[in-house]
Amino acid sequence: MSRSITVLMDLPADNDSHRFTVDALAHAVAAVGAPVQVTIVRTDVIGDLGDGVVIGPGSPYRDPAAAEQAIQTARARGIPLVGT
Amino acid sequence: MLVEHARTLLGIHAASHAEYDHADADNPRVEVVSLLACALTESQIEISITPHTLLAEIHAGETRRVERTHCSYGLSPDFSHIASQAGMRVSAIDDTGEVRAVERADHPFYLGTLYQPQRTSSPKRPHPLWVAFARAVTA
Numbered sequence: 051m052s053r054s055i056t057v058l059m060d061l062p063a064d065n066d067s068h069r070f071t072v073d074a075l076a077h078a079v080a081a082v083g084a085p086v087q088v089t090i091v092r093t094d095v096i097g098d099l100g101d102g103v104v105i106g107p108g109s110p111y112r113d114p115a116a117a118e119q120a121i122q123t124a125r126a127r128g129i130p131l132v133g134t
Numbered sequence: 135m136l137v138e139h140a141r142t143l144l145g146i147h148a149a150s151h152a153e154y155d156h157a158d159a160d161n162p163r164v165e166v167v168s169l170l171a172c173a174l175t176e177s178q179i180e181i182s183i184t185p186h187t188l189l190a191e192i193h194a195g196e197t198r199r200v201e202r203t204h205c206s207y208g209l210s211p212d213f214s215h216i217a218s219q220a221g222m223r224v225s226a227i228d229d230t231g232e233v234r235a236v237e238r239a240d241h242p243f244y245l246g247t248l249y250q251p252q253r254t255s256s257p258k259r260p261h262p263l264w265v266a267f268a269r270a271v272t273a
Contacts, residue, residue, distance in 0.1 A: 053271050067204060067250065074252035077260035078268040086271060102243075102271035105135065107204065107250060110153040121138040130243035130270040132263070133135045134250050 052085040056099050058117055059106030060092050067107040071134070075104070093117045099124060105133035135236070135246040136209055136216070140166045143220040152207060168210040177203050179249060181226040181234050188237045188245060189225035192266040201234075202253035209233045209248070243270035 055075065061068040072090065079086045090106075091097070094113040103124045111117045124131040140149035150163040180200050183190050193199060209217060209232070217224050217233045225235035225245065238244040245263065255261035 055268075055271055067252075070250060070252040070255070074255035074261055074264045075268070077255045077257050078264035080257070081260045081265050082268040082272055084268075084272040086268060102267065104267075105246075109151065109207070114151070114154050118138045118141075121135055122142055125138070125238070125241060125244060128242050130267060131135075131241075131245070132243075132267050133246040134252065 052087060053102070054087045054089065054100030055102040055104060056096075057088060057090045057104040057106050058093050058096060058111075058120060059090055059104075059108055060094075060112050061106065061108035063090075065108070071104065071106050093120075096120055099129060102130040103132075105131070107134055135244075136166055136213075139220065139222055140164075140213070140216055143222075144216055146216075164213075165210055166213045166216065167207050170206055170208045175204050175206065179203050179228045179234065181228055181249070183226045183235075184224055187223065187225045188243070188266075189235055189263075192262050194262075201247075201249040201251060203249040204253065205248060205250075243267060 075088050093111040093116050096116050137149050137151050140146040146164055148164045149166045151167040152165055152169050178200050183197050217236050221238050221240040222236050224233050225237045228234045235247045251261045251263040
């Protein structure tokens with residue numbers, strides 16, 4: 051079954067921290083060898099959090115309250131969560 | 135993550151991040167995350183990993199390692215104690231004793247770092263933290 055990771059990140063795609071984050075997730079997903087869809091989402095348009103959440107670098111966020119709500123939801127529901 | 139922890143679990147409702155919520159007479163705040171005295175942009179730091187934590191498990195018991203960082207904010211020294219309260223625990227500190235990673239004992243995979251493990255990942259050597267995260271997502 052395919053799983054999904056939502057990366058909350060407002061940085062533009064050409065930013066170093068953005069690229070490092072996307073690349074590192076791709077390396078990890080390849081290492082695990084399971085189907086995982088990684089989606090980059092801006093903090094002001096957060097929807098379903100999926101099966102794992104990354105709080106990406108690059109604060110201040112467009113919508114810090116929404117980012118905090120996502121953290122709370124992931125924490126309370128036991129959804130794997132990484133913040134860097 | 136630290137601000138959410140402080141607000142929701144510790145009841146510090148005015149907890150804030152230095153980049154947000156500027157204080158004034160009508161809006162007092164408690165700066166849990168503050169500007170570092172020395173911004174760690176494009177830097178390397180050596181961290182000490184707390185034994186018997188998720189982070190220690192991820193790094194197979196390794197106690198010291200070098201990580202790259204690119205941030206200007208960290209847990210305020212006045213609030214370092216909150217990283218060891220309400221289910222949160224310190225996973226790693228740096229050589230100045232500042233908290234560099236936190237996790238939750240009551241959560242299957244909750245890890246926050248004040249460094250960027252993504253900066254040392256490569257296709258041939260994916261960073262163990264991200265691999266462990268991917269495994270947790272697919273478990």
